[in-house]
Amino acid sequence: MNTQELKQKYGIIGSNILLERAVDIARQVAPTDLNVVINGESGTGKEVFPQIIHQFSARKHGPYIAVNCGAIPEGTIDSELFGHEKGAFTGATEARKGYFEVANGGTIFLDEVGELPLATQARLLRVLESGEYIRVGSSKVQKTDVRVVAATNINFYQALERERFRADLYYRLNTVPIYLPPLRERKEDIHLLFRKFANDFAAKYRMPVARLNVDAEQVLINYYWPGNIRQLKNIAEQISIIEKTKDITAEVLLKYLPEYNSRNVPSVRTDHMNQTSFDNDREIIFKVLRDTRAEMNELKKIVYDLVAVAGGKMNTLSNESVQLINRNYGNGSDNLSGTTGITIHSPAVHGNTKDSQVIEVEETLSLQDKEIDMIKKALRKHKGKRKNAAKELGISERTLYRKINEYAIEE
Numbered sequence: 001m002n003t004q005e006l007k008q009k010y011g012i013i014g015s016n017i018l019l020e021r022a023v024d025i026a027r028q029v030a031p032t033d034l035n036v037v038i039n040g041e042s043g044t045g046k047e048v049f050p051q052i053i054h055q056f057s058a059r060k061h062g063p064y065i066a067v068n069c070g071a072i073p074e075g076t077i078d079s080e081l082f083g084h085e086k087g088a089f090t091g092a093t094e095a096r097k098g099y100f101e102v103a104n105g106g107t108i109f110l111d112e113v114g115e116l117p118l119a120t121q122a123r124l125l126r127v128l129e130s131g132e133y134i135r136v137g138s139s140k141v142q143k144t145d146v147r148v149v150a151a152t153n154i155n156f157y158q159a160l161e162r163e164r165f166r167a168d169l170y171y172r173l174n175t176v177p178i179y180l181p182p183l184r185e186r187k188e189d190i191h192l193l194f195r196k197f198a199n200d201f202a203a204k205y206r207m208p209v210a211r212l213n214v215d216a217e218q219v220l221i222n223y224y225w226p227g228n229i230r231q232l233k234n235i236a237e238q239i240s241i242i243e244k245t246k247d248i249t250a251e252v253l254l255k256y257l258p259e260y261n262s263r264n265v266p267s268v269r270t271d272h273m274n275q276t277s278f279d280n281d282r283e284i285i286f287k288v289l290r291d292t293r294a295e296m297n298e299l300k301k302i303v304y305d306l307v308a309v310a311g312g313k314m315n316t317l318s319n320e321s322v323q324l325i326n327r328n329y330g331n332g333s334d335n336l337s338g339t340t341g342i343t344i345h346s347p348a349v350h351g352n353t354k355d356s357q358v359i360e361v362e363e364t365l366s367l368q369d370k371e372i373d374m375i376k377k378a379l380r381k382h383k384g385k386r387k388n389a390a391k392e393l394g395i396s397e398r399t400l401y402r403k404i405n406e407y408a409i410e411e
Helices: 003-009 017-029 048-055 077-082 118-130 156-161 167-173 187-205 214-222 228-242 250-254 281-309 319-329 367-381 386-393 397-407
Strands: 036-039 064-068 107-111 132-134 141-143 147-152 176-179 342-345 358-361
Touching (some): 017 048, 048 147, 077 118, 118 147
Parallel strands (some): 036 147, 036 176, 064 107, 107 147
């Protein structure tokens, strides 16, 4: 079965190149026994792909179990996945098989796998590596032969950086990655999906089909769609039921998109295989240089204005003004003069253009000093709250901790 036939069988609408690629990978990997991770935002239709992989695999006659890991409380997740013995905990009145035991010989789909507790992740890693697991409250090792397909809407790279997901489990699970693009990256498919949903609901509720005019189509395409296909389907159903006039205008459609103006902004697309991050020294240096240039331009203006007020004489500036400049822009010295830095030409005094005075403001050229200075400013601004300071600097908390320790910055 080719990709187009597969899409038709499973009701996958659209011709976006990223969507086509995802379907093609699922078709090719299905006959193998490799583990698969499906990554995509909530509402992008990740639940369809494990079914494709199972139905076109050698395990298609075995069990298929879908588990929403995010919906199971942390205290019972181990029991749900691996089973428990009678009396293992309060309320365990009898022994119970877990999903890995029930799915033996088949496929288990772990939706929202990124929500698993770290202790459960360690148990899952053992299953993937050796096929072994232990029921809660037991010491007997049991075996299972299960293919795992996982899905998540979290950013794995950020989760690994924050140590919320085990790196060894990630690399064991992520043998073959499949990426599902959000709806805003599939603009050419949005109208097709709406039309499909509108036709389905018209048939379901026995009413005329809702149709969008040209302006409404443009609104639909430009919307950010934070809820992706799920949100689009809900809106199509609301319009089909509520609107008596089935010729939908942009004004009518906007009533169902309350966040249109705030969410209809250009989005920076980050490739799932190469996540953009400031968690490296080079990016920090670039940010420091950009911010330094902005600060130096501001410094020029401040010193120029101060010299103008002082009549072009540097020695008439108040000590408070000098300290203010040095504290905010200098390297801690109380001396504004130096051999390197910014050269500022003060205005002519009393109309004498020949008496213009040249003032050189010393400026440290060390990137490390600038980086330390920016970290201190961010910590002062946010009163020592590292999480907020890291967000202000555009780096992760972990990177900020490392920098504080590396530079011995006192908070």
